[in-house]
Amino acid sequence: MRFRFIQQHGQHLSVSFLCQALAVSRSGYYQWRLKRGATSPRRQAQQQRDRAISKAFDDSKSRDGARRIQAELIDRGMCHDIKTISDSMRRQRLTPKAAKKFKVTTDSNHKLPVAPNLLDRDFNADAPNQKWAGDITYLYTSEGWLYLAVMIDLYSRAVIGWSMSSRMTADLACDALQMALYRRSFPEDVIVHSDRGSQYCSGAYRGLIEQHKLQQSMSRAVFEYIEVDYNRKRRHSALGYLSPEKYEMKLVA
16 A cells, blocks of 8 residues: 555655655565556656657647747646757657748739839738738649638738639639738738739739728749648747747737
């Protein structure tokens, strides 16, 4: 009974202290544990920690490294240092995948009107709904290759609008912008940046910009990649390893 008590409370109190308090020898306790095939409290804690780290890694779709996993575990009420997490990931062979870059898909070889570059390479914002950026890429799905248009808020890098289609038309870009407008309650004076592709230079897209009193901006390249599930899962070093959603919540609070 005394050995069982030590096993149950060994994670919170030292084995030496418990053995002394219960008047049993440490060697006797360890012999009893070996006979029972019990796992040590330290090993049990390690196994529990490994499971938590593995789950956080899987939830990130195998993309997050030790620092982002540390931030995620803190959110879940578990505080571990970087070395502990790195050692666990190495032991479990959890290697983050490199982010996939978006491929250029839009065609800027046209005679449609081109908007000026209002951002001038300044992709930072002090608050939501100051600067949005849109781009189009393609990806393989169960339905075959589809085009994906996205709109992100440069304040938090959150995806606020998106649209998919088997054809890369002006409607694809318009639908992503309309979703962003609806989800953000139709703000005005937002700088909406994109490349100079024909979809963004089309009359339909420019009409949306004018109708909702937005400011259109263009340059030859927008950003290297956007991840489809940016909003809730992806933690950014520029945001203190917070997800875009939680970063914006800090401003509201």
